[in-house]
Amino acid sequence: MSDMVENKQIILKEYICQGYAKESDMVTQVSKMSLKVPHGSHGIVVKNLYLSCDPFMRSRMTNSESNFVEAFTPGQPITGYGVAKVLDSGTPNLKKDDLVWGMTGWEEYSLITDTDGLFKIEHTDVPLSYYTGLLGMHGMTAYAGFYEVAAPKKGDYVFVSAAAGAVGQLVGQFAKLLGCYVVGSAGSKEKVDLLKDKFGFDEAFNYKEEEDLAAALKRYFPDGIDVYFENVGGKMLDAVLVNLRLHGRVAVCGMISQYNLEKPEGIHNLMHAFKKRARLEGFIVFDYYHLYPKFLELVLPYIKEGKINYLEDTVEGLESAPAALIGLFSGRNVGKQVVVVARE
């Protein structure tokens, strides 16, 4: 059969029970697949172009009922956000050569049977890889968490942790565009410089160089924090809680510092926060995708006018994906971690 091709895939070997994920938890294999949609299927066959490495993928490597997204299937390719080109389609909404972003496989070609969660890419006058992040799930996460959950006002004092990450860098820029004072934390001098020089944060600091995080925050926010965009959890959250202003808001996007721990660290300062009538709220981007057109309307002009900067950390080739994913947890990436599988 002429439409059968070799398909390189990144497979999760087995569930990780505890501790840090390692490259060796994944393996590259080559299988065969057809580039035609099976007869009668409403799915699509795509060629994967760009894949996104994301912290939340760690929790999918463990089979826990507390996951907010389904666990991976051991022996099967890892799945994640990506940009892909339609090769064959069994659904009327998509046709050959359409570009889509959404959940796909960590492999060269994927058969996607559930196409409801995919977004068709309509604007191609921006880099396609942006749809793995800025114009995809991460941009929407920043938008929903900042505008919808944190309910910011002009002049608010805003703190963003993991600020050089895919979501954090956008939250900071949204906050600046709204007229807020914004401080970000990150884990290297390089990232701190980026936050100030490239992303326009008012201040930024390296949390690894601070012995007392609460004191560091007090230094940058002598009058306290109105909005905390939470990406890390643990000690940083505790330090923020004692620095919240009256009616402070914590939009909890993630807690990357906790994902590899068997038992999460204890948080001791909730009472401080609640005495300030603070609100802490977890959110997930899935609940806000109906706002995607509104989001694009806001963000596309900003990108084209250079008012939003965006930094990608790309690695070439599917084989590089496991190391890129693992690197997230030691903060090796600078900017959004993208795997280039193919450019077209």
Add this chain to the structure above:
Amino acid sequence: MSDMVENKQIILKEYICQGYAKESDMVTQVSKMSLKVPHGSHGIVVKNLYLSCDPFMRSRMTNSESNFVEAFTPGQPITGYGVAKVLDSGTPNLKKDDLVWGMTGWEEYSLITDTDGLFKIEHTDVPLSYYTGLLGMHGMTAYAGFYEVAAPKKGDYVFVSAAAGAVGQLVGQFAKLLGCYVVGSAGSKEKVDLLKDKFGFDEAFNYKEEEDLAAALKRYFPDGIDVYFENVGGKMLDAVLVNLRLHGRVAVCGMISQYNLEKPEGIHNLMHAFKKRARLEGFIVFDYYHLYPKFLELVLPYIKEGKINYLEDTVEGLESAPAALIGLFSGRNVGKQVVVVARE
């Protein structure tokens, strides 16, 4: 001068740095005072009738900048919520024999210079002592926390801790009147029986008899908790966090289990809750007093129709006040703890 009287007072001896408050931290003394408002003052002189003992008073015994209400002044009478009769007035809004509720002193007579925070009692066809609780700060706290913060819907699964307390017993009844399923926790069999038999909770349990609070909650809420009205903090909060339903809401009223601790217990399960897109929000009744007329409109008919039950634990005489206050922290009281200073 004939208008000078002896005035018995409960004095805080000095700030408590750590640990449990004790009766001996307070002392009864007798001073002299005039029953006339000083010339030119806009204050009032009142005779105190009923005083309220409240958990939050513990934090006012420590001079900490993290307090949400001002600390007491050592050497001066303790202050708290009470019902009082106006003996002399320098303000046009209040006249002799008017009844008020609000902040007053733990003494027989008080000169209240700041009358803005007082509420004039307009409805006297209910027991006057109710204005120390059900119709005062506690009722408003239950009302604001439940209706405004927790945003409940008919059919919600509602859990209330310290449910036999002044606020908790009302929250449970509000929830039942709205058509929710309500479970309460308390610290004795007597209180548990009260919750079920007098206050109409669907279920209630003694938290002291549960080795695994999370398992206990799972038993009463097999499908999870929509609304948690938080009065205690610590282990109970952690147990609730793993049992929250999607978009669960925690209205944080207080954390009585933590007030006497030097360092609050660590909370480990926040991530569970945020994965469920839960919202945790601290609130304070002060922010909601503008709703007091609306609250009375709802609650007074319920009281008169017997649809809201209310239980007071009264002690007689100002001298009994310190023991009554300390008793709160060991859960000695059954229902709202009231001190009867005088009945008219």
